[in-house]
Amino acid sequence: MFKAMLLKEFILLLRDKYALAALFIMPSIFILIMSIALKDTFGSDRALLSYAVIDQDNTAESAKLRTFLLSNGRLKEHKAPITNTAQRQEALNGKLHFIVSIPPGFAQNLDTEQSASLLQLDVASDVKQEMLTLVQAELVIDIIRMRMEKIQEELAPFLPEVAQKLEAMKSNRDNLIQVRFNAMGINKKPTSTQQSVPSWIVFGMFFVIIPMSTVFISEHKQNTLMRMSAMNISVPVLFAGKLAPYIIINQIQVWLMIGVGIFLVPLFGADALTLGDSISGLFMVSLGLSLAAIGTSILIAVTADTVEQATTIGGIINILMGAIGGVMVPKFYMSQSMQQLTNISPMSWGLEGFLDIFLRGQGAGAVITESLTLAGFGAGLLLAAGMILNAKMKRGI
Amino acid sequence: MISIKNLVKHYNNHIALDHIDLNVGKGVILGLLGPNGAGKTTLVSILNGLIDFQEGEIEIFGLPLSQELKAIRKRSSFTPQSLALYDNLTVLENLRFFAGIQKIRGKELRHNVEYALSVNRLHSLLDHKAGILSGGQKRRLNIAIGMLNNPELLYFDEPTAGIDPESRTNILETIRSFKNDGKTVIYTSHYMPEIEKICDEVAILDRGRIIRHGLLEAMLHEEKADSVVIELRHSYEAQLQTLARKYALVKVIDAATLMIDGPDATQLGAILAALEAEQIDVKQIRYGTTNLEALFIQLTTQGNCDV
Numbered sequence: 001m002f003k004a005m006l007l008k009e010f011i012l013l014l015r016d017k018y019a020l021a022a023l024f025i026m027p028s029i030f031i032l033i034m035s036i037a038l039k040d041t042f043g044s045d046r047a048l049l050s051y052a053v054i055d056q057d058n059t060a061e062s063a064k065l066r067t068f069l070l071s072n073g074r075l076k077e078h079k080a081p082i083t084n085t086a087q088r089q090e091a092l093n094g095k096l097h098f099i100v101s102i103p104p105g106f107a108q109n110l111d112t113e114q115s116a117s118l119l120q121l122d123v124a125s126d127v128k129q130e131m132l133t134l135v136q137a138e139l140v141i142d143i144i145r146m147r148m149e150k151i152q153e154e155l156a157p158f159l160p161e162v163a164q165k166l167e168a169m170k171s172n173r174d175n176l177i178q179v180r181f182n183a184m185g186i187n188k189k190p191t192s193t194q195q196s197v198p199s200w201i202v203f204g205m206f207f208v209i210i211p212m213s214t215v216f217i218s219e220h221k222q223n224t225l226m227r228m229s230a231m232n233i234s235v236p237v238l239f240a241g242k243l244a245p246y247i248i249i250n251q252i253q254v255w256l257m258i259g260v261g262i263f264l265v266p267l268f269g270a271d272a273l274t275l276g277d278s279i280s281g282l283f284m285v286s287l288g289l290s291l292a293a294i295g296t297s298i299l300i301a302v303t304a305d306t307v308e309q310a311t312t313i314g315g316i317i318n319i320l321m322g323a324i325g326g327v328m329v330p331k332f333y334m335s336q337s338m339q340q341l342t343n344i345s346p347m348s349w350g351l352e353g354f355l356d357i358f359l360r361g362q363g364a365g366a367v368i369t370e371s372l373t374l375a376g377f378g379a380g381l382l383l384a385a386g387m388i389l390n391a392k393m394k395r396g397i
Numbered sequence: 398m399i400s401i402k403n404l405v406k407h408y409n410n411h412i413a414l415d416h417i418d419l420n421v422g423k424g425v426i427l428g429l430l431g432p433n434g435a436g437k438t439t440l441v442s443i444l445n446g447l448i449d450f451q452e453g454e455i456e457i458f459g460l461p462l463s464q465e466l467k468a469i470r471k472r473s474s475f476t477p478q479s480l481a482l483y484d485n486l487t488v489l490e491n492l493r494f495f496a497g498i499q500k501i502r503g504k505e506l507r508h509n510v511e512y513a514l515s516v517n518r519l520h521s522l523l524d525h526k527a528g529i530l531s532g533g534q535k536r537r538l539n540i541a542i543g544m545l546n547n548p549e550l551l552y553f554d555e556p557t558a559g560i561d562p563e564s565r566t567n568i569l570e571t572i573r574s575f576k577n578d579g580k581t582v583i584y585t586s587h588y589m590p591e592i593e594k595i596c597d598e599v600a601i602l603d604r605g606r607i608i609r610h611g612l613l614e615a616m617l618h619e620e621k622a623d624s625v626v627i628e629l630r631h632s633y634e635a636q637l638q639t640l641a642r643k644y645a646l647v648k649v650i651d652a653a654t655l656m657i658d659g660p661d662a663t664q665l666g667a668i669l670a671a672l673e674a675e676q677i678d679v680k681q682i683r684y685g686t687t688n689l690e691a692l693f694i695q696l697t698t699q700g701n702c703d704v
Binding site for chain 1: 408445446447448449467470471474475477479480481482483484485486490493494495496497498499500542546
């Protein structure tokens with residue numbers, strides 16, 4: 001019986017090119033695009049902030065400050081001439097994030113003990129606070145370096161050993177701090193692929209709503225369900241007959257997306273996906289997600305009257321769950337209250353489970369809660385759908 | 398084969414079946430007739446265990462329906478009015494799927510599929526998707542699916558709706574042939590000539606009650622022959638409706654047939670004069686309810702049907 005149902009669902013799905021596109025091609029393309037688009041955001045090579053310098057001091061010291069700023073890969077200098085307030089405002093409304101003004105007397109004031117400001121920083125209004133802090137820190141470091149160099153020069157004739165020590169201290173500030181991302185190797189970083197693949201796997205899995213509800217509503221409308229019922233197929237058996245093929249379809253989706261992350265994404269210049277260490281954890285999360293997605297699909301299919309209704313409602317629910325659940329905008333970009341809100345979306349539970357495995361390198365034990373919550377959610381929806389369908393069929397609807 | 402005693406079904410305050418008693422013997426083809434809303438589909442759905450009922454007892458194959466539904470379903474089949482099949486599966490895939498879910502396998506599967514194909518003349522369409530078949534071919538496939546479990550009892554709910562005359566004839570021949578195999582058929586239809594052509598017995602349902610049940614031949618002879626049927630050479634629908642509004646005794650059976658209930662000579666004369674005045678060409682005038690359609694219209698209170 002299950003073999004017949006399985007075969008039927010597969011044939012119907014394989015002959016539905018739109019469903020195939022929604023289930024397999026769309027999430028693959030999302031993974032590819034997002035991994036490539038966000039590649040530099042997660043990497044360190046791209047200049048994040050652009051700035052200009054107005055040097056009114058024109059000394060060796062002011063030139064040195066400019067050199068220091070240039071050596072920071074996160075900052076990119078624009079050499080547009082800025083001579084008046086209007087140009088300054090125009091530049092900050094356009095492509096510049098900061099303008100560093102070096103006033104006359106900068107070199108002179110560098111080694112004095114006065115507490116007056118050495119530099120002026122004009123900031124574009126859309127610059128985030130953490131970016132401002134980054135630039136301020138960079139400028140403070142550069143000023144301290146320049147002051148240390150001055151002290152070093154002054155000490156060199158009298159205390160050459162101390163001067164040598166100071167010289168040694170200057171070398172390669174990047175090596176001073178060792179960075180280790182949680183559950184990753186020293187100086188290894190999470191990549192855009194590690195972030196994108198789990199998100200779009202989750203999103204893609206929920207797209208079973210479209211083919212499932214299309215087939216289910218057609219079956220209902222054409223009385224195929226009624227005919228099956230007259231052939232001794234009960235509602236639980238009917239649901240089990242849907243569950244089995246779509247769990248397999250979901251698993252195929254998961255491994256296809258993983259394949260895209262491992263093999264296809266690197267061809268376009270982004271980092272390849274690494275799987276983590278827990279295949280069993282991966283199966284647990286994807287199985288829980290399957291149940292949640294199929295439960296949602298069947299409940300929508302049972303309550304909607306037409307295919308159009310089901311696909312519209314299904315599409316909206318999918319997008320809402322994705323937006324709330326951190327699929328479209330990563331959770332860490334959200335405010336605290338929004339991060340709390342993500343917890344209501346089953347997509348968020350699945351996403352956290354996948355991130356535990358892909359990104360945080362955790363094992364099956366860490367994803368038991370997410371997997372069981374998802375499975376329970378799916379089972380609850382299936383139960384509700386079963387009761388609704390039973391009632392509808394008994395009333396001859 | 399089927400025994401129904403005191404069956405009651407109501408939807409909230411509406412009575413769909415009102416204390417129905419009906420017995421159908423083995424090998425009988427029973428035509429279930431009734432105007433829209435009479436309760437035909439409700440009755441067939443109850444007999445297939447698809448909807449519940451409030452009162453009464455039903456036995457099929459000598460087994461109580463409430464307790465032995467699964468066993469009864471294995472020996473019967475239901476062909477709904479709608480085309481309950483998968484448009485995106487081929488004819489063979491449809492048959493294999495519906496056989497598969499009934500756990501029909503191996504030799505039995507091959508034999509039953511072959512039987513369903515040959516009886517319904519579907520061999521040449523095996524690899525065609527159901528969605529591209531003609532209306533008649535789809536109807537035949539719909540029936541073929543209902544034959545896969547080699548049932549002893551078959552229910553057909555308007556199996557010829559919306560198809561061409563040739564396909565209808567083929568389907569009726571197929572259903573009639575089931576009698577030769579000793580199968581019992583419950584056949585609901587609005588097409589009276591179909592019922593006359595294939596059924597041995599007729600049960601007429603009206604407002605949830607069976608108002609007549611018996612052998613078709615006997616029923617037609619037993620009815621009082623106090624009606625006059627006027628058959629016309631051509632269709633005159635508008636004129637006949639005008640006539641029916643003018644004379645309360647006149648019932649329009651179709652665009653070319655009138656029936657007059659118990660007319661006296663004066664009224665009959667007036668009606669014939671009115672026909673002549675409208676230049677309506679009369680083909681034949683006869684007494685009595687000589688066909689099922691006339692009997693049906695005479696018996697049912699609504700006096701209309703979807704012919």
